[in-house]
Amino acid sequence: PLTRAFEAADGAWREFNLLQVSRALCVYDPAGDRLFALGGSRQEDWALPLAGPHTWHALPAQAPRAYINARWSTLESSQARVYFLAMGQSDRIEIHTLDPATGTVAAITATGESPWQPAAPPVFDPVNQRILVYGGGITDPYLTDPHVWALDLLPTPTWSQWAPSGTPPPPMLAQAFSFAILDPARRRIVFTTSLYDGPGPLSMWALTLDGTPQWLRFATNGLPSGQSQSPNPVTYDAAGDRLWTIGSQCEPYDLSLDTFQWSQEPAGGPIPSPRLDAGAVIDPLRHRLLVCGGVTPSGDDTHSDTWALALDGTPTWANLVPEATRPPIRGGAGDGHDTSRGRLVVFGGSDELGGLRNDTWALDLSADPAWSPVATQGAPPPSRYWHASAWDPKRDQLVVYGGYDGDPYHPWGDLWALSFTGGTPTWSPIAPAGPAPPARMLSQLVYDSARDRFLLLFGYDGFHELGDVWELRLSPTPAWRPLAPGGVPPSARAAEMCAYDHARDRVLVFGGGTSDMSTVGYLNDVWALRFGSGDGTWQQQSTTPGPTGRNLGLLRLDGAHGRLLLFGGYGVSHVEGNVTEIEYLNDAWTLDLAGTPTWRSLSPSGFQPAGRDRANGAYDVLHDRLVLTCGGISGSNDVWTLELGGLPTATLIDLASREVAADHVRLMWAGATPRQAVTLYRREPEAAWRSLGTRIADGAGYVTLEDHDVKPGATLEYRLGVTTDGVETFFGATRVQIPRWELALSARAAGGSVSFAVELPSAEPATLALFDIAGRRVWNTAVGHLGAGPHQVTADATLPPAIYFARLSQGQSQRHARIALIR
Incomplete structure (x- = not known):
């Protein structure tokens, strides 16, 4: 699985299983025969070896961080350098560079006046060493009079404005934010949007690059889907001298650069699922279109798969990196830590568009956490989020109470259990005896293992924050009972964070929120409801200075080390004078519970999860880590762990x-x-x-x-x-x-000779051949007789120093390798 891990005294963040990304700039790296996915929605850089194994690896982090995506970037392939647009002073653009191999980001210092932000991607012209951008007038941020600008890189970077001859395209082209592609064979930039410009057929435009620049207009049939431009990037295929893209259903289209006619090409193989804003680029070594990531057309999830469309003969899809199993994105879901099975059970939540869910998923908490859907029977609870939930270890079930149903004034007040005893997990409603608590959302449900009961604390009834505490017992007969703890209670609140501290027989409460929209409405106090006699006693805890006020953070008890673990939430990020910034947080803290409770801010190494509230998670004692998933303003389904150090004494192997x-x-x-x-x-x-x-x-x-x-x-x-x-x-x-042997090939050049590591799945006829850069075969041999398994083969030919390409063929399958022979 795809992972990133780091070591530090304060722990290490580690992300599992997914490279979910959209709008990434996809680049073929010829030096390493890799696919780069740069920037995009994650603003991180990744590499996928194309010779296998097909596992994404993180590239060095950008320094400083940059915003790169497919629509605002271009590539200088000879130097593996990315040029991308950045906003400079007075809302004018700057051109910055990224070296993917090192993560180094630098600004190009240029003379001359740069344009307003353009309306099409920059295009690098390798012949004249210049970058061209279209759109953005001198004083025209609305793009009603778009211009063409050039940044000449040699001898010193200098901006200039072009005045091409010919009839320019209508301003609608700039307003459409068209893809712009270099046509190197004809020395022109092609804008891939199709528009009506007066009577007549659809038109496309191109801009010549040599001599006096000239606008060219071409009649086109437009994309067969009827869209003016593709929802996914367009890329140039040098071998086929045409442009390729895919539609929202992953149907392939190609554009002839002679006739400007689009064609939809039938494709074989398994078809990728629908997507927008994917990454796309041509793999010239294998002559195929590579596609990674993208968002679903509904916008409620981001893909993590990578595909290849072979372009020779009938285009055929092949899945290089499969889609990871995961729930649809969500926030505000309920969860329960099923310690007997080592997993986190998650129910409900809301999607990116505010839709409500009532499905159930399980996150296995083994060394490599993995999602699986939970098939249930019985009518499930109605869809909801901001509900309270807890695991019932004695009855082996998830208990769910209340929540938000779309009506802000009438939250749910129902009680449900998902039982895992007796085979298929089964939902059933619970109707406790006695007076019931007021219906609510944004409350907390904790299990008191010492008394086999649940405690419902605080929440919001649609009009007011609540300050009450209720006891729920499920045996012998389910029943609610209001508690009347002694001491001075906390102020009424909602969206607080709670945990039961079994070692000290108390419930700990941190923070939460009130309807006060100032910083006073975001709380950071710590309270303990201590038991021992009666209904318990409230006591505010004196702590060292700690986290800022917040609500809806993730708070879990680390009983092995006697501390609370806190991540994120929504609240105060910064206060300066009379200015207070409120945002989604991604900080991590511990609260040591021995003696005077002591807060400590953690500074884990490496990439951090995005700030979020409404997350789900658990403290995994077996691996000494905090597991984090879901949550955030738009919901998510990523999986992170905060690895905290030594392995405590385990209760399970x-x-x-x-x-x-x-x-x-x-x-x-x-x-x-x-x-x-x-x-x-x-x-x-x-x-x-x-x-x-x-x-x-x-x-x-x-x-x-x-x-x-x-x-x-x-x-x-x-x-x-x-x-x-x-x-x-x-x-x-x-x-x-146990996998079967697969067709595989790697090559090594040393001392003027070339050797190959060959893996064959069978003894069927197979051929190993070597080609020069012009495509001429310079050596070949039969290898099928070697039989299934791994073998070493040496080329028995004298070859001059050069770049060579090897091909291993067996049946309909082929594998390739690149060799640089140096003496």
Whole structure:
């Protein structure tokens, strides 16, 4: 899976499984044979090796941070340098550069007056070493009189305004924010938007680059979809001398640069799901269109997959990086930490457009967290968000109360349980006896494990913040009871954060909000509802200075280290004089609960999650980390962990990592007692378990197995057995699918010779061939007789120093490699 990890004294943020991105600038990197996805919605830079394995890797972070996307950037391929637009002084643009290999961002210092922000992407002209932009008059921010501007890079960067001959396009072209593409064969810029300009057919425009620049107008049929321009980027195919793009349904279109006629091309293979604002670029080595990410047409999710459309013969799609399984984006969902199964159960929430959900998902909290939908039976609760929820470990169920149903004055006041006992998880309403609490949203439900009861605290009834506390008991008969704690209570509030501190038998309350729109409405006080006798006693906690006032943050108890963990929320970010900034926060804090509660601000290393409120999460004691998911102004479905350090003594042994190849399996389990003896077992599905012998856990409690007695294509299951007082208990069961050998090729040049690492799936006829840069075959050999598996092959030919391309063919499949032979 795609991950990023960092180490620091205050922990390390780590993101799992997804490269969800839209509007990224996609670039082919010929030096490394990689696909770059730069900037876009994530404003991060990533690389995907195209020779495999197809796993995204983070590139160095931009320094300083820049805003790069497909519509405002261009590439100088010979230097692997990106030029992009940035806003300078007086709302005029500047051109900045990015070196993707180092993350270095720099501004180009230029003479002359630069334009207002243009209406089309910049275009780099490699012949004349200049950047051209279209749109943005000298004093015309509304683009009713667009101009053409050039930034000549040599000898010194200088801006100038062009005055092309010919009939210019209508201002509508500038207002359409058209894609602009360099046509290197004809030395012109092609604007890919189709418009009606008076009577007659649709038109497209091009601007010549050599001599006196001239506007050219061409009749076109327009995109078959009827749109004036593509919802996804347009890219130039040098081998086919045409432009390619995809429509919102991922249907391929190409444009002839001789006739300016668009054609929809039928495509084979599995079709990518619909999307807008994807990244797209041509892979010239394999002659295919690469597409990554994009948003769904409804706008409620961002894709994480990567596709390739082969352009030779009938265009055919192939999935390079599959879409990760994940819930639709959401915020304000309820959750419960199912510790017996090591997962977080999430219910409901709202989407980016304010729609309400009532689906259920589970986030597995193993070493690599993964989502799966929860199939339930029984009528589920009506859709909602801002509901209260908690896990009921005694009855193995998620309990949900109240929430927002779209009517701000009449929140829900119902109670539900999703039971996981007896097979398929089942929803059922609960109707407790006794007086019920006022219906509410933005409240908190916590489980008091010492008394087997739930506590409902505070909230908002549609008109006022509440300051009450209710007890909910589910045994022997469900019943509500209002509590009357002693002491001075906290002020009424909603959207507070709560946790039950079982070691000290109390509920801790932090922050929350009131209807006061000033900073007073964002609270940062800490309270304890202490139990022992009666209905408990309120006591405000004296703490060291800590987080700013906020609501809807993620607060979880780390009982192993006696502290609270806090992330984000919505509240005060900065106060300067009479100016207070309120925003979505992404700071992290701990509150040490021993003695005088002490706040400490954490500074975890690496990339951080976006600021958010309404998030879901859990403290994962097995891996000593805070798990964060969902939440934010528009909702999300990303998964982050804040890795906090040493592994505490575990109550379960869990699979920490696995490596599965055609010739071996390597598994590692975590959570055993250091130096503990465990028994390893293996079986084929439904067969009897067979002991693989005994292993000793290392000093950190890890157990490692390397199994080389495997066959490609087999399915195997593994588990650990721990014997205590003569009774053996089993942990960490996992199933693996041994992959079959695949067609694979890599090449290495050394000492004037070329050698190849070849992997064949079968003994069918196969050919390995070497071509020079002009496409002439200079060497080939048959390799199918070598049989399935990995092999080493050396080219028995004397070759002059040059760039070569290798091709391995077997049946309808091919693999390629690039070699630079130097003597």
